[in-house]
Amino acid sequence: MVTVAVDAMGGDYAPDEIIQGCLDALKKNNEVSVKLVGKQDIINKVLGERAPGKDDYDKNRLSIVDASEIITNEEPPVAAVRSKKDSSIVLAMNLLKNNEADAVISAGSTGALLVGGQLIAGRIKGVHRAPLAPLLPTACGVSLLIDCGANVDARPEHLIQFARIGSIYMEKMLGVNSPKVAIVNIGAEEEKGNALVKETFPLLKSCSDINFIGSIEAREIPRGGADVIVCEAFTGNVILKLYEGVGATLLEKIKGAFNEGFLTKIGALLVKNSLKKALKDFDASNYGGAPLLGLKGLVVKVHGNSKANEVSNAIAQCIDFKKSGLNELIKESMENNWSR
Amino acid sequence: MVTVAVDAMGGDYAPDEIIQGCLDALKKNNEVSVKLVGKQDIINKVLGERAPGKDDYDKNRLSIVDASEIITNEEPPVAAVRSKKDSSIVLAMNLLKNNEADAVISAGSTGALLVGGQLIAGRIKGVHRAPLAPLLPTACGVSLLIDCGANVDARPEHLIQFARIGSIYMEKMLGVNSPKVAIVNIGAEEEKGNALVKETFPLLKSCSDINFIGSIEAREIPRGGADVIVCEAFTGNVILKLYEGVGATLLEKIKGAFNEGFLTKIGALLVKNSLKKALKDFDASNYGGAPLLGLKGLVVKVHGNSKANEVSNAIAQCIDFKKSGLNELIKESMENNWSR
Numbered sequence: 001m002v003t004v005a006v007d008a009m010g011g012d013y014a015p016d017e018i019i020q021g022c023l024d025a026l027k028k029n030n031e032v033s034v035k036l037v038g039k040q041d042i043i044n045k046v047l048g049e050r051a052p053g054k055d056d057y058d059k060n061r062l063s064i065v066d067a068s069e070i071i072t073n074e075e076p077p078v079a080a081v082r083s084k085k086d087s088s089i090v091l092a093m094n095l096l097k098n099n100e101a102d103a104v105i106s107a108g109s110t111g112a113l114l115v116g117g118q119l120i121a122g123r124i125k126g127v128h129r130a131p132l133a134p135l136l137p138t139a140c141g142v143s144l145l146i147d148c149g150a151n152v153d154a155r156p157e158h159l160i161q162f163a164r165i166g167s168i169y170m171e172k173m174l175g176v177n178s179p180k181v182a183i184v185n186i187g188a189e190e191e192k193g194n195a196l197v198k199e200t201f202p203l204l205k206s207c208s209d210i211n212f213i214g215s216i217e218a219r220e221i222p223r224g225g226a227d228v229i230v231c232e233a234f235t236g237n238v239i240l241k242l243y244e245g246v247g248a249t250l251l252e253k254i255k256g257a258f259n260e261g262f263l264t265k266i267g268a269l270l271v272k273n274s275l276k277k278a279l280k281d282f283d284a285s286n287y288g289g290a291p292l293l294g295l296k297g298l299v300v301k302v303h304g305n306s307k308a309n310e311v312s313n314a315i316a317q318c319i320d321f322k323k324s325g326l327n328e329l330i331k332e333s334m335e336n337n338w339s340r
Numbered sequence: 341m342v343t344v345a346v347d348a349m350g351g352d353y354a355p356d357e358i359i360q361g362c363l364d365a366l367k368k369n370n371e372v373s374v375k376l377v378g379k380q381d382i383i384n385k386v387l388g389e390r391a392p393g394k395d396d397y398d399k400n401r402l403s404i405v406d407a408s409e410i411i412t413n414e415e416p417p418v419a420a421v422r423s424k425k426d427s428s429i430v431l432a433m434n435l436l437k438n439n440e441a442d443a444v445i446s447a448g449s450t451g452a453l454l455v456g457g458q459l460i461a462g463r464i465k466g467v468h469r470a471p472l473a474p475l476l477p478t479a480c481g482v483s484l485l486i487d488c489g490a491n492v493d494a495r496p497e498h499l500i501q502f503a504r505i506g507s508i509y510m511e512k513m514l515g516v517n518s519p520k521v522a523i524v525n526i527g528a529e530e531e532k533g534n535a536l537v538k539e540t541f542p543l544l545k546s547c548s549d550i551n552f553i554g555s556i557e558a559r560e561i562p563r564g565g566a567d568v569i570v571c572e573a574f575t576g577n578v579i580l581k582l583y584e585g586v587g588a589t590l591l592e593k594i595k596g597a598f599n600e601g602f603l604t605k606i607g608a609l610l611v612k613n614s615l616k617k618a619l620k621d622f623d624a625s626n627y628g629g630a631p632l633l634g635l636k637g638l639v640v641k642v643h644g645n646s647k648a649n650e651v652s653n654a655i656a657q658c659i660d661f662k663k664s665g666l667n668e669l670i671k672e673s674m675e676n677n678w679s680r
Contacts, residue, residue: 219582
């Protein structure tokens with residue numbers, strides 16, 4: 001049995017869609033139990049509306065953890081996590097810490113999740129920093145972008161760990177054999193880069209447990225040039241957000257072109273379905289939540305605009321995580337490479 | 341009269357398209373003269389093919405500067421600029437240095453242009469670093485991304501100068517009144533960011549000659565959130581190349597969707613023209629070359645795949661540059677803010 005603590009109060013469609021996602025997941029998977037963390041009366045009301053029947057869900061596998069507070073996206077994360085002890089995010093992290101949950105899912109404040117994950121749940125022994133590592137869609141599948149979190153100005157030893165952790169994730173969770181690892185750089189040659197990249201490059205090259213293929217220029221990322229894209233969190237954040245931004249603006253332009261006249265509107269109708277499918281493949285929000293790795297347990301940040309389907313997918317991701325023994329493998333890797 | 345030295349040997353379509361671009365520009369503008377720098381016999385051969393008639397171009401405004409060597413994209417820039425004294429790029433930079441040209445245009449090695457610009461042409465007094473500053477297409481026009489060059493690991497005083505130089509460029513060359521300046525960051529709040537951004541933010545805020553609007557997240561760049569996007573060159577390089585990469589991959593996906601079946605092909609025909617126009621607006625290569633600013637003269641790097649039209653546009657850009665008195669304004673700004 002895998003136990004997932006779900007923040008019922010975070011995200012644009014909370015609590016309704018979050019709770020619906022949990023109900024869907026319970027139906028799909030017999031091996032999961034869910035702890036809904038949030039305002040009890042609100043959760044009960046939604047459950048009463050969405051699953052009024054006696055057998056609508058397995059009541060043995062769904063429980064509520066009452067939380068009187070909510071951390072919003074606007075609050076400074078560190079202060080919020082410290083002061084709001086009874087918030088849904090803090091209580092969910094406590095469940096992880098106390099082994100009462102294997103994983104935490106939230107569509108709420110990314111900052112609070114990062115802080116709560118490190119301060120409350122805690123890191124696996126040997127892990128310097130817990131990286132946030134979303135999957136990016138590419139021309140030929142997905143790549144793991146590690147790190148996109150809030151801990152900027154990383155040192156080389158952090159990036160080495162990101163490469164190791166990312167490799168294990170792609171191999172065990174996505175079945176990629178000997179994942180290709182690359183470091184984000186401004187040129188393909190070894191002598192290129194800023195001080196951090198120059199210092200990290202030879203260290204990555206010397207890691208026998210990583211399939212390091214060298215530098216990757218940002219242009220090659222959407223083409224699927226590597227399975228694991230290693231970078232410092234500031235750079236990762238820029239990459240992740242620009243991915244979204246360029247895609248969204250380009251789609252606006254395309255929509256505008258489709259609406260230009262009568263004939264273009266007819267044309268748009270004819271290509272619509274095929275186009276929708278193609279673009280869905282390239283939508284970063286379609287690849288489950290972004291895992292925060294290297295913690296005791298798994299923390300999954302799902303997009304703020306997630307609906308039931310994304311939440312249910314993230315729960316499935318948590319089941320895979322537990323089954324894969326990912327954290328044991330990360331722990332082992334840290335022990336084998338303790339000096340780095 | 342504005343004199344432009346054009347590297348006839350750099351780029352995917354050199355020398356034919358480069359020379360054609362010069363011939364077109366000479367026809368369009370009476371106030372420009374061109375110095376074609378490259379292998380004399382090759383240039384003469386192309387001129388003979390493209391403009392065989394006696395009056396095909398004004399021979400008083402076109403001259404050839406013979407260069408026996410070519411710097412390729414594959415060569416390490418510093419070594420290449422130092423050793424290939426008779427290369428087209430080095431000779432063109434010498435023309436700038438000796439006031440025999442007002443500007444240099446090349447579709448060749450970006451690295452060699454950056455090195456040659458700084459080492460040979462030299463910087464305006466007071467300028468710490470010469471930034472490469474391309475225009476990025478946005479939902480509502482263009483923004484200047486400054487710096488995307490090769491000088492990474494900038495210090496706060498460099499970013500302040502980029503903000504000043506970028507503001508002057510957008511105001512004088514693009515007619516933007518009091519350009520909005522923003523610094524690339526991972527959040528909108530002042531306390532967010534890496535060490536460099538945190539240190540630079542209050543300094544930018546205190547500059548009375550800049551319309552500083554604060555941080556910009558990468559997601560907002562394609563939406564046109566600011567006129568001048570200030571960042572360190574590593575970040576700028578990632579932004580520029582990811583812009584291209586995401587756009588190109590997305591367009592591949594769209595093409596695939598259009599070719600899926602009979603009806604989608606019909607639909608594609610109906611939207612084709614309208615779509616082409618919309619996407620052309622969003623193609624970074626359509627906004628002239630990327631200027632390398634802060635040098636004695638102007639150096640314009642045009643895209644490696646530039647054809648005659650881009651070269652001719654870049655020559656027009658050089659005329660505007662000279663007319664606007666841009667370098668005098670940059671010089672003045674550096675003098676007025678010498679302590680920074």
